[in-house]
Structure formats: C-alpha cells, structure tokens
Amino acid sequence: MAESTHLSHHISQNRSSKAVFARLAQPFIGSSRPPSSSGLAGGASGHAALSAPSNSAPTSAPNVLSPRTVRYTLNCPVLALSAHVDGEEVVVAGREILRILRVGYNEISEVATLRQSGEQRKHFQYDVKWGTLHQKNTIATAGTNGTICLYDAKVGLLDRQLREHGRQVHKIAFNPVDGRLLLSASQDGTIKLWDLREKKSRLTFSGRADAVRDVQFNAGNAVEFAAAFDNGTIQRWDYRKDNIYERKINAHNGPVFTVDWHPDGKHCASGGRDRTVKVWDLYSEDPRRKAKHTIATMCSVSRIAWRPLKNTTELATCAINNDHRVHVWDLKRPYIPARIMDEHLASTTGILWKDDEIVWSCSKDMTFVQNDVVFATQPINSLTHAAFSWGPTSDFTFATQPRGRVRRSGPSTGRFESDEDLIRDDRRRLGRSSSFKGLKPALSVLETLTDKFISTQSAARITISSIFDTEAFRYLAQKYVIDLSGTTGGAPMSLAQACASNARAAMRAQQYRTGQTWKILQMALDWEDKMVERGNRAIAGSIVSAAGGTLVARRALGLGTEQAHRSGAASPQQGLVPETPQGAATPTQIRAGLADEELLPLPPPPLTFGTSLGSSTTSMDGARSISNGNSGIEDQILGPPGANSEVKSQLNGNGNGVGMGGSAESSAEHPTGNQIGVGPVNVGNGNNNGYYNHPYQGIGSVATVAATDATPPGSYGNGNGNVVGVDVGDSVEKRAGRERKYSLASEATSSSYGTAGFGGRESEGEDDAGEAERRMAAQGMEAIQEEDPMANSSILRQNVPDIRTPRTGEWHDGGESEEEREARPWNPQNLVEKFTDWYCERGDVQMCATVVLLLAGRVRVDERRSDEWVEGYIQLLRRFKLFVTAAEIVKTTQIEGLREAGGNQTFAKVGCGRCYKPIAQNGSWFCERCLQIQDGCVICRETVKGRWTMCQTCSHGGHDNCLREWFFGEKMDSCAAVGCDHDCLPRNHSDP
Amino acid sequence: MSGRSPNSSQANYIQFSTGHDDLVHDVAYDFYGRRMATVSSDQRLKVFDLNDEGEWVISESFRAHDASINRVIWGPPEHGQIIATCSYDRTVRIWEEQEMEPKGSNLRWKRQFQMTSESHTAVYDISFPPMSACSASGTSTGLKLAFISTDGTVHIYECREPQDLTHWIAVDVIHTLPAALGKEIEVSFCLDFCPSRWGGEQLVVGAMDKAQVYRHNRLGKFRPAEELKGHRGLVRDVSWAAGMGRSYHLIATACKDGRVRIFKLTTGAGNLAAPKSKYLNSSGGSGRRPRPGVGAGLGADLRGQDELLTVVEPEGGFGGEDERWHVDLIADFDDHHSDVWRVAWNATGTVLSSAGDDGNIRLWKAAFSGEFQCLSVIASHRSSSRWEEDQVTFDD
Secondary structure, X not given: OHHHHHHHHHHHHOHHHHHHHHHHHHHHHHHHOOHHHHHOOOHHHHHOOEOOOOOOOOOOOOOOOOOOOEEEEOOOOEEEEEEOOOOOEEEEEEOOOEEEEEEOOOOEEEEEEOOOOHHHHOOOEEEEEEOOOOOOOEEEEEEOOOEEEEEEOOOOEEEEEEEOXXXXXXXXXXXXXXXXXXXXXXXXXXXXXXXXXXXOEEEEEEOOOOOEEEEEEOOOOOOEEEEEEOOOEEEEEEOOEOOOOOEEEEOOOOOEEEEEEOOOOOEEEEEEOOOEEXXXXXXXXXXXXXOOEEEEOOOOEEEEEEOOOOOOOEEEEEEOOOOOOEEEEEOOEOOOOOEEEOOOOOOEEEEEEOOOOEEEEEEOOOEEEEEEHHHXXXXXXXXXXXXXXXXXOOEEEEEEOOOOOOOOOOOOOOOOOOHHHHHHHHHHHHHHHHHHOOOOOOOOHHHHOOOOOOOOOEEEEEEEOOOOOHHHHHHHHHHOOOOOOOOOOOOOOOHHHHHHHHHHHHHHOOOHHHHHHHHHHHHHHXXXXXXXXXXXXXXXXXXXXHHHOOOOHHHHHHHHHHHHHHHHHHHHHHHHXXXXXXXXXXXXXXXXXXXXXXXXXXXXXHHHHHHHHHHHOOOOHHHHHHHHHHHHHHHHHHOHHHHHHHHHHHHHHHHHHHHHHOHHHHHHHHHHHHHHHHHHHHHHHHOOHHXXXXXXXXXXXXXXXXXXXXXXXXXXXXXXXXHHHHHHHHHHHHHHHHHOOOHHHHHHHHHHHHHHHHHHOOOOHHHHHHHHHHHHHHHHHHOOOOOHHHHHHHHHHHHHHHHHHHHHOOOOOHHHHHHXXXXXXXXXXXXXXXXXXXXXXXXXXXXXXXXXHHHOOOOOOOHHHHHHHHHHHHHHHHHOOOHHHHHHHHHHOOOHHHHHHHHHOOOOOOEOOOOXXXXXXXXXXXXXOOOEEOOOOOOOOOOOOOXXXXXXXXXXXXXXXXXXXXXXXXXXXXXXXXXXXXXXXXOOOOOO | OOOOOHHHHOEEEEEEOOOOOOOEEEEEEOOOOOEEEEEEOOOEEXXXXXXXXXXXXXXXXXXXXXXXXXEEEEOOHHHOOEEEEEEOOOEEEEEXXXXXXXXXXXXXXXXXXXXXXXXXXXXXXEEOOOHHHHHHHHHOOOEEEEEEEOOOEEEXXXXXXXXXXXXXXXXXXXXXXXXXXXXXXXXXEEEEEOOOOOOOOEEEEEEOOEEEEEEEEOOOOEEEEEEEOOOOOOEEEEEEOOOOOOOEEEEEEEEOOOOEEEXXXXXXXXXXXXXXXXXXXXXXXXXXXXXXXXXXXXXXXHHHHHHHHHHHOOOOEOOOOOOOEEEEEEEEEOOOOOOEEEEEEOOOOOEEEEEEOOOOEEEEEEOOOOOEEEEEEEXXXXXXXXXXXXXXXXXX
C-alpha cells in the first residue's frame, strides 16, 4: 500500500511528470508489490475489476496508463457515501448495509461492517456522513424514519440515535471546523443543529419553505450553511441567527435537490428537478438574484460536487434517474460536459471527489466505483467542429473551426491514441490553472471567468456559381421547349425546330456548350430527315431506273422521288387498297400482311412515309442513290442469283405496283412472285451489298416483264415492290440466325415498323414490332393480306432500308438500319447517348431531361435513367419553385410513374376553420379534433358537402346555388356574411 | 454546367453569425434553399431565412433538446415545414412549424413527436428516405425516418398519416453491431438514405469503423448488402450521392483515420439498363412481391446466373434481388491531415464537400477523367476566409 500511496501522492502533485515517471516505474512497482498484497484485499479482489478501455488486463497489477477505475460490488443498492477525512476510507450506506471500504490505488477492500440496529434496518439510510475534526470516528446516518444514528467507526457499533425529526431526514452535514456540530435537513421542513455533546438538538431552523432537501456548511465560513428546499428556493443561514435566513433565492422550478459550496466560500451551486445546475453568489447585493452560471443537463440533478481545486470552475453532477452517468462540467463551457464517467448500470446516488482527479461514486446498481477523471470520456472529442449543408444548387453554408488540438489519429478506436495525449491534456490543464494564480485571491474565478469558451466557428454562405448556374437554370427551365405539340403553350413545331429553339435559349443563357449541343442535335435530326427524303427519292429513282433498265440513277432520283413520294403518300390507301387481294398469294403479300399489321398503328400516310424514309436513309442522298442505281445495274450483270432474287422481289413489288396499276397485271405477276419467292431467300443470303442494287436491276433484266408491267401504273409502285423484295432477301440473310423461318415476314415487319416508329414518333415501337413479328412468324408465308394499301406503305418504308443497306452491307430491316445508323457517329441516337452521358456525368439533369423529353419518341433511352433525369429535373424545378415548368413536364412526360404521381399525389389539404388542424380525411367536413362540423354555407348555414364556392378576398362562401341566388337572384352587392362589407361581386366589372 | 466567364469559380461569400453559444454541429437547408436550420451544443435549434441580399436572417431560435444536438434535417416538402433533430439526450424530435403562431414566439415550432432510443443511448444521426422511395415501396404516403443510436441500432419509424405528425410507429430495426460495445470506447455512428428511388429504400450505415449498405428485401425489411471496406478508423459520416440517372452510385465517407473516401457502386451485370426494373416497386403493394415460383416459366431464363444468389438468399434485395453491386474505392484523400468529420454531396451528386479537424472545408469534383480532385479549399480563419483555386478548372 505504501507504494501506491506514495504514487498517488506523487500523481496529485504533478500529473504530467507522473505519466513519465509511471512508465518508468511501472515494472518497478509491479515487481515490488508482492502478489500477496492483492490477496490482502481478500474477497474484495474478486469484485474489484479494472474496467479498462481495451488493452489493460483485468489484473490488480498497477498499470498507470490504464484508468484507475476500480469497482467494488456490494450486495445491496448503495444510497450514500462519505469519505474519511484522511481520504483512504469510505463509508457506504444502503438499506441493509453500512460498510467501510478502504480504497487503494488499484483495489478496494472492505474494512468493516457496521451493525445496524434492528429497527434501523427497516429504513433506508438516506444519507451517511463521516465525522470531521474531533469526530473522526463518528459516522452518522439519516434514515427515512427521521432518526439519525451515530456509529462508532472504531468499534463498529451503534452509538446512539437522535430522534427529533418527525419525518425523513434527507441530509446531514458535519461542520468542517467543529465536527461536533451536525446539521440535519428533514422532510418536516426544519433544519436542526446538533451538538453531539448534547442530548437534544441545539437549534431548529425553519425555512418556511416546504421540505428541506439538502444542507451544507460553508467550508470557508463555517458558521454559515446553505439549504435547499422543495419549493425551489435555496437559503443561506447563519446558525448564530436562528430565526431568519440571511438570504433566500428562488433558484429553481420545482424542488432543489442539492447544494454545494464552491471552495471560495462565496458561491454555491444548486441543482434540482428542473434539470439545471445554477451557480449563485450567495453574498451578492444584486437584488435581481440572477444565477451567475447555468448548466442545462439532461436529467434531474441529485448531487453536485465541486472539483476540489483552487478557483475551480468544474463540478460533477449525477442524476436521480434516467441517466446513470457522472458528468463533470466546466462552467467555462456550460453546454458540453468536460468529462463523462459511465460506469454505473443504475442511478448514481452519491458522488465524492477523493482528490482533484478521483471521483468516488456509488449507485443503486450495488457498486462503488473509483473513477479517474483523466481517463474519462471527453464528449467534445466526439463532436464535430464543422458543419455544412448544400442548398438545392450552388448554395453552400458552413460553420467550421479547427479543433483546438489536432491529433494525428491512428487506427485505434480507443479513447486515447497515445500517452502523449494524456500528457498534453494534463499540461493544458495545469497551464490553465496556473494562469489563475495571477488573479487576486479575493476575486473569485466565478466572477470573472475570463477564459470562458467562445465559439470561434466562422459561418458563411457561399454561392459557387461555377458548380451550378442558377440564373441559367431558371432561364432555361422557362425557355426550353419540351413539347412539340404545343399543348403546354407555344406553337407546335418540329423536333429540329425545337432543338434550334433550345439552342438559341442556351446561347442566350451563355451556356455555349449546351447551345452547341442543341445545334448539333438539330443538325443531326435535320440530316436524318433529309436522308429520309433523299432516300425516298433515291428509291424512286432507282425504281425508275430499274424499270427503264438503262436509266441513269440521277435522273431517276429527280423524277422518281416526287413520284414516289406522291404515290406513297396519296396512293397507298386509295389506289392500292382495292387491288391488294390479288397480290395476297405471293411472297410479297406476306410482307404485305406484315406490313398490314405494322401499318395499322402507323400515323397517316404522309407522316409515316416521311419518317420511314428518313430513318432508313443514312447515306448521302444523291450520290448514294446514283451509285445504287449503277451498282445495281452492274450487279445485275454480275450476279445472276442476286438478280433472281431481286427479280422475285421485284415481282412482288411489281405485284404491288401492278395492283396499283391494274388488277389484271398484278394477278398475272403474282404467280411469278411466288415462284421466285423461294429463290430470293437463297439468293439473298448469298448477296450482301449487291442486293439492294440488284432489285432494281432485277427489275430491269429478269423481271423485266413484270417490271415493265408494273412500271406503267406508277413508278413508285415498282419501287415499292423492289424494296420489298430486297428486304426479303436481306431478312433472310441476316435474320437467318434469329428467325429464319418467317424471316421474310418478320423482317419486313420489323423494318417497316422501325421506320414507322421513327417517322411517326410512335412510342409503341419495338413491342409492337415484336408482336407483329411473332404473328408473322406464326402465319408464315400464308400471311393474310387483307389490306393492300398497308402493304404498299410498308413497302415504301422498306424502301428506305434498302437505300441504306448499300453502304453497310446490311440493310433493309429495322434492326439493321439501326445498326447502320448507329455506325454513324452523328446519328441522333448516338448523339443523344453521348450527350446524355456527358451531361449526366456533370449532373446537368436539366439538359438530360430536356433531351429525353424531346426525343423520347425518336431515340431509345434507358428507361431507368431517363426516369431519373426527368424526376431529378422535376425535383430541381420544384426546389426553384418553378412549379409551372414542373407541372408541364409531368404532363408531357411519357414516364408513367411520374404521370401517375402527378395524378395521384396532387392534392389539397383541408384544415379545420376552428382549431387550424388538418382534417384527416380530405374533403371531409367534420373535424375529428374539435368534434364539430365545419362551418356551413354563409347563407343557408347548412354544411357544404360538395363544392364550396368562396370569395377569394373575404373568404366567405358556401353553396354554389345559395351564392348564385344571393348575388344574382337578389342582386346583392356585398358579401352575405354578417358584418362583412366586402364587395364580393363588383357590379361595374362583371354583371351577369 | 458551363460557367459563364473565366472567373467562374469566383464565389459569393457572405459571412454571418449563427449566434450559437457553442459549436454548431449541423446545418441543413430546406428543400427550396430559402431556409436553413442550425443546431448546436448549446441545445438550441435556430432557423434562418434568406433575405433578398442573400444573407441569413434569424427567424426562430429555441431550445430543442437537453444536450448537444447532433443533427438536423428538414422533412420532405410534401408534408409542410418539418424539422427533425437528434441529440445526445437520447431523443429524436420532430418539429413542425405552426403557421398561425406569431414569428419569433417560442410557439412557432411545435414538438410533434419524440422518439427515444430504447437503450437510453445518444442518437447520432437521422435521415429521411426520399419520398418517392417510400411511395414506391408500397407504403404510399407514409413518412419515414431512420435514426441510429450509440448502441449501433438503427430504428426506422413511420408516420402513416403525415398530416398528423404525432403518431409514429417503429417499423424496422437493424442491429449493426455484432456485440455490445464497452462503455469506454469512443463511438461513431452515421447513416444516410440513398436519394434515388430506384431499387427501393437503400441505406448506408457507418457503425464504428465499418460502413455497410443495407437494402430492402422482399418483405420490406432491411438486410445487409455490400460493405464499403477500407476504413481504418471510426466512420464519422456517410453521404450517398444523388444518382441523377448515372449508371452507378457514389457514397462518400468521412473517417477518423483522416481520409475522405469515395466508393463507386456499379452493378455487376449492368442491370441498370434492363427494362425489367421498371417500377418494380410500385407493383409490389406494401413491398410484397410474388414469390419467384409464380413466374417460373418466364423467369427461368432470366435467372440463370443469378440463381445461385437467389437460392442462397431467398429474400434478397428489394426490387433487385439479382442486383449485386460491385464496390470500388475510387478516391481516398488524406488532405485534411486530421480527423474528417463530415462529408456531403451537393444536390446533383457532383461535388463533394468534406470537413475535418483542420477547420478547412474541401470541395471535391470529378475531373474530365472521372477522377476526383480537390476543387477548392475553404479555410476557416476567422474573418479571413480565403479561396484557393486548385488545379482543377471548371468545365470551361
């Protein structure tokens, strides 16, 4: 024990040197302490356990770097404790126990058990105090029955009892100067001063303020004491004057549970049920009686103990319930506890500073714990010094401050990274306290508290425009065209026009890059559209040329295009339809059938026409078509197979064409078509690039007759036929893998479909195509051709693919044309993907969402992503309170979820007119809170159970009919409500 | 976003005083960016309004808790002016503005509900899931809130009728720690909901030195998913970036080991683009979806490679049981040279801010290469805040 005593003494002298010393001394001490010394603790060693953070082994060997936290478990809840003046022993009291413990550096042992009288046993020992000077061997306890028992600690026996209080004695206190004087505070509202040499109490003080919860002598002026009362007051008394208090302060709301004199003898801390600790100057002449300091804690304060340092600003508190921890507060920083010791599992009932670093505490969890403050948790370490938040966009607000002590932290999650921290911590504290020495002793530190914590957090709001250009966003949100049809205001326009418009807007907002993007998009769309057109022409031209056999492609272009166009646009339905039946039998017809299905959903002829053309045509118009024509011719010459196939196809085409021209011809041709039909497929496989060319030529050569026949009716008709044929071939080739059997039909379908979707902005697009394909497959060659016109139109569409195919080598059907298109970096699909990726990466949802909204029908965008863009955009718009634009988008968008939400989640909340609480069921007229029906109609007083009409100015209203009658029937001018003179319906403005 | 002029990274910097008596621990903008709430150790909650000059003007200040307030967040705007706070006093409190009460009166913000962590432990963090995620999970208009307390337990409460904020019920509990912690140990907990509604509710939780993603299973309960590995100290903060249609997720963490880390979550199979993810949730009705057996015929080919997963974890992730995310650590900065305490993404998930014990706030942004770089440093020298232009120039 000597070693440890010496050590602890040393520690109390100089903490920082302690750490150093301790590290050196540790092995020395450890070895010097005989193993049996822990045995000295006897049974207690079993209870004593080091609750060390992480690395300290639960041995009794001293380890200075681990907390000196020692726990001793008793067999009964402990309600109070008191230390011997020498500081080595403590008496703990509970209902059934009254024991003296010896607390060593690292272990706790039981010294004696005081025998309690039988009667006393029945009552809780609410307080225990060890006598001070002159009475070092006296232990006094206060019980719930109002009896004060005096024990002789040496003998361990009850000495005598003081029975004067009628009710429970809450607290007792020995006079620090004269231990023979004892104060007792009782529930009966009195404080009694006992001189232990006398039989009876010497004085009785009545605070006239309800029960007395606590009483404590002023160590600085031992004739005075402070008392805490249930009614929230604290009083300073001088026991030489027993009739009236010296000072009374209304300190708390609710009972005051505890008072503790500051070592300066001038100030007193009080704590109570109102969860605050307040520090008072009990000698202040200031009539306002304001607390010098206030600490707001979480729970009712049951005990307060100032840290025994000169000019201390720290105090320890514990709570009655809910919080089992012991807090150490520093008045310099009243909001954040300096230390927290969380050692108990139930309410802490007593706290006591053994010295300025060790806190003894006892608890209802039947334990007595020695806590080392230096090792206690510092809450500030787990509180951030920086805070910030992002506004909707470029706004950023922060408050930050460097932490006082910047630590380089390691992987450890322990409370301390290293002992350097400890040392520094101590130095800091010592440095602080040493600065107090400069103060005049008379002036309490509590008066000045010069180094009170002041938050130096600097707070600011920053707008980082480079991250998000708010102005531009607002501007563009309002200017961007998101809807072509003009339903959201503005004139209907084409896609390219919309892009151009958006480009202008972006430029004006100085978003040059975005503007360029829109321009590029516009150009891409324009180009595509043009290609479609050219494609038509080319086809037509080629057809013509084919028909002519020798015609130059160019010429054909010029002539053919328009013809084709016109025929395509006008004729398909009118001219072709009637003739269809005949063509049905042939392979062409299969296509026709396909086409039918596809066509049905398509928009009116002109639109489909244009679109299909556009989509398919990727190539440069003139040159391509020409080349096609030429090559076609060559191909003819070169490859008979191809020629055949084409012939076949052409035949089909012819058939169609014939159909247009005359039924007889078509019928005649059909047979041929059928015959050839088989062939084309094979051929098709063989030929790749040449194909498209071939058809034309084929017409010229092989199918000449048919072609010729067909030609007369309409050049365009031929063209169609050709195209179809080509498609078939291609489809056979390419699709062979996927769907060989019905390749023709399906292919045709898909191709035509795709084009149609393109041009017509048909949203169904692929699904439908898929269906169509499937159906076609099922039907196979026997496809029913009910509507020739459709077939024709489909053919027309298919023409487009043909034109493209030349380049890529793959052509004709939707899938292929897509591939082809995708090969072009400038095709809208590719552009949109690139653009959205790029802008998305940069968080510009506005751009992404607008592009997606505009081009949704034209390009494919991943649904999930487009959904997020649009939703994110709407969110942003709402954040900017651009609700109109947001609503327009909800209206325009094709994303069902958003549309649904727009429909379902738009609601108005209704509040009760009396209690202002929302009415739970929207549309209800009954407030469940006031249990009353809402005010009814202002005229008939009936509840309005439907539409409520009101004046927006005076907000009086009611039934539609009542108001109508009032204003128009009775020609009243002013409001119907009594006392409301508002002119709801000014006659001069609007007269019915 | 293109800047408008060369000096585009100039920042408009307006200092203000929070008037708090102790450290401000959290700041939160409301949805519209016109109001802001601050909380502090001084137990007060303050609400500021933005005036026309762009300055914050205090609107309300009241004592909201009995201990340091850790976090403040604004509720979804759909339900009015709601603030949630959490504190060391072991409670989460829901505050609602009372429009009819006079401004400046203490009655303006009314405490509508208080959640107490069951084990009497401090509450470290709170988060509202995005509204749309709530509605997508079938629970429709319910307002949810998740909080995590010192025992590592995440509680999720729901207010079924957000018109009346006084009734909340606990709907889910996640135990993030395998065992109870010693009382002496310094702890750190944080959580954040995924701001995207795709894939149902997703939550990233930082518990001690681990960060883990949690995802809803079919029954609408959270189950652990990917772990964000590599932390060598307490995870102080997590922030899940708004997706905004990107094909991946970004999660940033602040760590006591002095690092700011950014994790990138990508789907292994590229499922993001698959159309089948279309509104899975809304069709699920209260989060229940048909058992896999029902659609066996159709789903047979879909399963294939994911079958293993499905078998192993029959109640896999909600709305994407076959979504296994691949986690990449794409950034790991130690520029703070001290504990990092906070990270937050901006609204579009493109700029990350981080703050550490050095008192500096750093902004991080992806360069063209996709690599995150320091955009600027906001130093906290009092009254002499400075801006540093860094190597990263803005897009233009």
